[in-house]
Amino acid sequence: MSQRIQICGTSFLLPGNPAWSALGQGWEPVFAGFDEWPRLLLDPVPPVDPPAALAWVLFLEDLLPAAALAPALALKDPGQRRQALAELLAPLLLPLDARLANHPQTPVIVAYSLPAVGSAIESGRGLPAWEHARQALEELLRARVDQHPGLLLLPLDRQLARLGLDQAFDDRNLYAARCRLSQAGLRVLAGCLGQLLERQKTAAKKVLVLDCDNTLWGGVVGEVGLAGLALGQDGLGKAFQDFQRAAQDLGRTGILLAIVSKNNEEDVWEVFDQHAGMVLTRDDLVAFKVNWRDKASNLLELAADLDLGADSFVFWDDNPLEREVVKARASQVTVVDPPADVTRWPRLLRDLPLFGRFETTTEDAKKKAQYQARAQFKAEQGRVVDETGFLRSIALKPSLVPIGQGSVARAAQLCAKTNQFNLRVIRHTQADILALADEPGAVAFLGHLADRFGDHGNVALVLARPTADPEVAFLDSFMLSCRVLGRHFEAWMLARAVAQLRERGASWLIAEFIPQKRNQVAQDFLAGHGLMPWDQAPAPARERLAPLCQGLGGQIHLAELASLTIPYLEIYDETQAD
Amino acid sequence: MKPKLTDLLRQLFPAAVFDGQDPTLGVGSFAEWDSLGHFNFLLLVEETFGLQFSVDEITELKTLAQIRENLAARGVEA
Incomplete structure (x- = not known):
């Protein structure tokens, strides 16, 4: 079934044009009427059936005539000029700000374009007027990206330049149908939106x-x-x-x-x-x-x-x-x-x-060494008989990394990329993770692991949230990068999560395994680490927890936290660290 | 081989039912072929045959027969 992307723009975008097929299979564009974009962005009422994403296509020329820029550009002092331009442009972004504040759950893509006007001569000695405006606009938009994890930018002119701006814009279309782009330009816009949407849905290749x-x-x-x-x-x-x-x-x-x-x-x-x-x-x-x-x-x-x-x-x-x-x-x-x-x-x-990735985290740059270390670990592991002795000998150093602004990108990246050791494979966004971590009673952290084979980085994620019953927590997400498999780090992560949940007053944990294409490796984790499959749990526990399990379609497991015995922790005995 | 205008109509409006031989076939012949649908159709014709209509032509060309005649004057058979 295809997902809907809602599209609005300051110029007409020719709904139904064949160029929109470049969005890619699986995406259905739903267009706001012409000039409806402010109403759509400002609407505080959450839609009954929200789209998977919203795209706002901004042609600055539509909102700001060149004459409006003149007073700001006349300022000689660069600082004052930047300030004046920011004051001119910021009000144009108010509908966007409202949208981001009112509906943070729906990702927003802002595709923006400024006119490429003037001859080569105008750039010969100084920056042309619209270039100053471009810098000011990008500064304002980039500041919003830092505040809103669900916001993506598409600097359209840079992508249209591949086609050639003279081919991408069509003034005939502008005067005949109020559409600034040619059909070919429209196809570039659709293709770029498709790329961004696709990357939100599926991880980049590795x-x-x-x-x-x-x-x-x-x-x-x-x-x-x-x-x-x-x-x-x-x-x-x-x-x-x-x-x-x-x-x-x-x-x-x-x-x-x-x-x-x-x-x-x-x-x-x-x-x-x-x-x-x-x-x-x-x-x-x-x-x-x-x-x-x-x-x-x-x-x-x-x-x-x-x-x-x-x-x-x-x-x-x-x-x-x-x-x-x-x-x-x-x-x-x-x-x-x-x-x-x-x-x-x-x-x-x-x-x-x-x-292509939205962000390159510091983890990414260490990848090669980590995988080379993985190959070496597998080679040495293959030679030993006593697993526990081997694992105790490799100086495992686990630690917890709380979820915060500095670590949420990695947490979202794990959600997006971890397909194998992942209990539920829920692709949380950064905004989702921060919201979940802020809930009272929630437990959310990354696991960092190092050993003799190298620093593996932040390789595991736990997200557990309270249910309607304050004594019962639900394990929303539990995942582990496959490059550290074989070290029972998942046992250590579960033990830390259980300890934190108990500190926050939980006495029961509901966990769920949702079988997916590639996560069989995690299938036996819950039962193998002391949790009871639903049909083996005592009747009173099932009776108490059944209402809280409504809507869960996977394999449900339960644990009474006080009596949960997690195996393999002796490997980490000497290195317990928080 | 270049497609015919009726092929392009079917490509753009796959759900529409129409008679390709009808000499009056044009804007309004079926629900999807409204003014926006017509503009998209003309853009598709332009891209397919590598030509560009003027603003005046866009206003004047309302039927398939008129478009076919316009293309013929450019030496394009469709």
Whole structure:
């Protein structure tokens, strides 16, 4: 079933135009009438059936004639000028402010555009008038982004510039139908809104898997040898090199890089280690499969090695045949179909929305080391017999991180990205999490873990909230990043949550497992950690708690907190820390 | 091969029922083909055949026959 996005704008946006199909499957645009945007934004009454998101398309020219800017722009002092512009623009954002205050639960996208007017000459010595207005508007909007987790911005002109502003705007449409954009421009707007909506719904991809021959370098190393490769020289050689740079830059933002290549392994490493034109190094890679097996099996194995879902993988290979095999046999993997012209690859990779994230947290930058450590942990774990002794020997250091402005981005990121060890897979937004954490009696924290294999960062999240019965809490969310699985950190997190809930007066806990596509790993967690499946709980407990469980459709478990015995905690005995 | 104007009508208004041979087929022939639907239709015709109507043409072209005649004058068969 498709989700609705409500769309309003200061210009007409041609409802029903085929360009709106660029929103993507699963999104149905619902348009406010022309000039209805102030009423819509200011309406304090919550809609009976709220849309999944609201987009406000702001063409500043519609609200502010150039003449209105003149007095502010005449001010010579930059500080005074900025202040005057802010005072001029802030009232235009009042309807938006009202919307954000009245309906914080519905995400809002503000797409904004300022006219690109004037010749090149006007920018020759100073900033043209509208550029000052752009800076002031962006400053005001960015300040609101910091205050409202549900607010997203779309600087439309930058995206329309890809098409060419002369192609994106159409004055004929303006005078014939009060629509500033051309059909092609409208399609860019719809496509960008679609990208933002999609990223709110599904997590960004985590892993870029690259082929080697004719992908990282030109030529087949096994045939032409090191000296025969196109890599680094002018022409295609530079394009391959820039493609590697683009991949390496993605790696720096936390995207994991891997290679899957049909090759002799020593040939590939010879290029990595000895070719002067190589940009990527072995250390940039989190994993690799270089062999003669089919690439679909290699990709699925790679996913298992890294404890990541194959649906977080993106595969880039020059060979259409290999791509088709992967599409058919590892259909969870997203396969890029790059153009034959390699000179277009570097930009294409840099701009790929698949990896785009709203924010890059400090956790992201540490990703590669964490996954490399995970691989090492698995290797050592495989060699030992006494699990408890092994885990006690690796110096586990758990700690709690309260939910606050500084940590809520990571909490929301965990909600968005954790598909496997996640009891209910509720995709809370930052606003949801902050609201939940503020409820009296709620328990909300992140778990941080470090050990001999590295600092894993904030890798777990607990959100528990009170029910109508103040002695009974509900475990709203419980999740753990798969890269720390095998350390029983989930037991430690549950124990901390139980301790905090008891301090806040709770004596019972209701927990729920909702089976999803990929969270089977969490299925036995509750019963395995002392909670009673609903049908095994004593009748009086069920009688008391049944009204509080109404509406829960998953597998319900109950625990009386005073008598809950959680296993595995001895691993953390010496390191208990809050 | 370029689509016919009636193909574009079906693309834009998939739920509409109309007679492609009706010489008076135009704005108002069915509920979805209102003035906004017509503007969207003209934009789709422009994009499909790579041409642009003037503001005057947008006001004057009201039926499929008129649009077809306009395109024919540009050497476009639709």
